[in-house]
Amino acid sequence: MTTTGSVPDTAADTAGRRALILVLDGVGCGEAPDTAAYGDSGSDTIGNVARAVGGLDLPNMARLGLGHIAPIPGVEPAAHPIGAWGTLLPRSSGKDSTTGHWELAGLHLAKPFPTYPQGFPSSVIEAFERATGRPVIANCVVSGTAVITDFAEQAREAGAWIVYTSADSVFQIAAHEESIPLSELYRACEIAREQLVAPHDVSRVIARPFVGTSGAWKRTANRRDYSLQPPGETLLDALAEAGIPRAGVGKVDDLFAGRGITSRHTVDNAEGVSALLEWLNSAPRGFCFANLVDFDQLFGHRNDVRGFQGALEAFDRALPSLLAALREDDLLFITADHGNDPTTPSTDHARERVPVLVAGARVRGGSVGERDTFSDLGATVADWFGLSWRGRGTSFLPGLLHA
CATH class of the missing domain: 3.40.720.10 (Alkaline Phosphatase, subunit A)
Structure with missing residues (x-):
């Protein structure tokens, strides 16, 4: 050189x-x-x-x-x-x-990663539900703090995942740490990452754990990102x-x-x-x-x-x-x-x-x-x-x- x-x-x-x-x-x-x-x-x-x-x-x-x-x-x-x-x-x-x-x-x-301004297609959500054994609620475009405020109580009662996205190419999964163990949330993210291939090859799947009670929800530091290779x-x-x-x-x-x-x-x-x-x-x-x-x-x-x-x-x-x-x-x-x-x-x-x-x-x-x-x-x-x-x-x- x-x-x-x-x-x-x-x-x-x-x-x-x-x-x-x-x-x-x-x-x-x-x-x-x-x-x-x-x-x-x-x-x-x-x-x-x-x-x-x-x-x-x-x-x-x-x-x-x-x-x-x-x-x-x-x-x-x-x-x-x-x-x-x-x-x-x-x-x-x-x-x-x-x-x-x-x-x-x-x-x-x-080309940019795909984004979902109307939420994810039903085929994507249904495949994720079958593979993880839990239902999904939300499936909307919203901020991470707002989605917890709006859906946390419902998610805890139903044992459901809160799935949401943003203007970025992300499939975000929120769950209460006391209702769904972190290990299960992380495994769900791994499943989503395996499933989300072209044309739904989002840039990242993100684990968004939170804690707290109604009116006092708080996201924790246990976030994890799962990127494409x-x-x-x-x-x-x-x-x-x-x-x-x-x-x-x-x-x-x-x-x-x-x-x-x-x-x-x-x-x-x-x-x-x-x-x-x-x-x-x-x-x-x-x-x-x-x-x-x-x-x-x-x-x-x-x-x-x-x-x-x-x-x-x-x-x-x-x-x-x-x-x-x-x-x-x-x-x-x-x-x-x-x-x-x-x-x-x-x-x-x-x-x-x-x-x-x-x-x-x-x-x-x-x-x-x-x-x-x-x-x-x-x-x-x-x-x-x-x-x-x-x-x-x-x-x-x-x-x-x-x-």
Whole structure:
């Protein structure tokens, strides 16, 4: 492999290298060229949140270059940035987490996953009922909190599954943990995943357990996602073939159907950051793929602007601990998988470009530009580890590092 500057020539040169892709789930940064085609005109998650609250306090991401990416009230362009910055454009069809993570890992989808704005066909529901031995109620398009409020009591009395979906390609199954054991809920999700093949090959089946009593229902942290297998080679496959260790934090392993990675599942962003610090302080080499989901799950989908602001500012306060744990041969990439603008009427994901911030002792401050696809990030990580694989992306590593 031909290289430039300090980019490694051989796998031996990469023996002690580490890389971390940290996905801030749903934190987009403005319209993509095809945003209007997805019905998301005007979406700009981080910019609109900043405008709605009169400015964001994100000094540490600003030091990495966030203020150079786009106008964000409260986030000024750093005079002497310590990181690199840019944006990634989505090229796969779709705007869900699976599609976004797969594209980050070098895989493009030619057509979006199927969605069900009228609920699932009776043939799908009846097959699921027969296989699981329980009836289904709801089968509608609704938010996860509303569906529990509306159907939890009925579900407990009938011993039924609450099945629902959203604008995303998801088959969600809610059940009360005291009425239906978690093991049975998870097995039901596995059954649904086996049944939901083309043309009903939804992106994810999601277990949505909850607890509580009437008027005080609460979803628990025992969510599980069951994704389709990626239909082509990903960064994780290439790293596995090369014998490079891989670790995950959050729902990443679920999004890749466990192929090439296992994850430590976390209950919130704070625990996710703690898990990242543990990896940074202990892993001798390798790659970590992490997802912090609170931005999307707790605040974007609920149009909670102040909650979204709080999550961004809490992450920013935690960022110095991650930066301090980086070693000389580490690269930290902070990015997103799609948008989820809480200021718009929609409660669903938004088709947006996403930011990329890069930190590390060998990173020169400056712009990596507007990249043509999320997959450029996966290609850059592969390049860092001395692999020839690039997926659907182009590496920007040579221009990222000090000569």
